[in-house]
Amino acid sequence: MSLHLLxxxxxxxxxxxxxxxxxxxxVHYPSFGQVPKEDWAPFHAAHTRRMSYVVLAPMVIELGLAxxxxxxxxSVLPGGSGWWSLALVVLAWAAxxxxxxxxxxxxxxxxDYIAIxxxxxxxxxxxxxxxxxxxxxxxxxxx
Numbered sequence: 674m675s676l677h678l679l680x681x682x683x684x685x686x687x688x689x690x691x692x693x694x695x696x697x698x699x700v701h702y703p704s705f706g707q708v709p710k711e712d713w714a715p716f717h718a719a720h721t722r723r724m725s726y727v728v729l730a731p732m733v734i735e736l737g738l739a740x741x742x743x744x745x746x747x748s749v750l751p752g753g754s755g756w757w758s759l760a761l762v763v764l765a766w767a768a769x770x771x772x773x774x775x776x777x778x779x780x781x782x783x784x785d786y787i788a789i790x791x792x793x794x795x796x797x798x799x800x801x802x803x804x805x806x807x808x809x810x811x812x813x814x815x816x
Contacts, residue, residue: 676746677814683742683758684810686735690765691807693727698800702793706786713784721777732769736762754813761806768798 708716739762746755776792779785 676749679738679742679745680810680814683735683738684807684814686731686738687803687807687810689731690728690735691803693731694796694800694803698793698796702789702796705780705789705792708784710784713780717777717780721781732766736766750813751816754809758806758809761802761809765799765802765806768795768802773799 739759742750743755743759747753772795773792776788776795779788780792
């Protein structure tokens with residue numbers, strides 16, 4: 674596979690996840706506070722199940738593509754940008770599994786406005802990581 678096609682596939686995955694995370698950050702997570710407490714348990718269970726359909730496979734694909742790009746571009750891409758791109762994916766994964774998932778586990782126990790607020794505030798880390806990666810890959814494609 675050509676490096677250009679690999680860059681394009683990485684950009685497509687990053688663009689998808691960037692658009693998704695901005696929607697979650699600006700629309701979805703803030704709306705959690707509008708769910709009545711008595712409706713919280715079924716809402717959160719449905720949210721968790723449905724989000725896994727749109728997030729899990731793209732994240733795994735993105736990780737694989739990022740590893741491939743870092744390795745294939747190690748001597749070609751400027752300034753170690755393939756490795757920086759991979760580092761941003763690792764940051765998004767780390768924030769997901771060490772910050773967001775624990776908040777969701779807490780929310781699975783019941784409505785908790787403090788956890789909703791914490792989830793929304795800490796999600797900026799993932800939002801910025803995916804945005805930075807999409808911008809980096811866009812710059813690499815344009816150069």
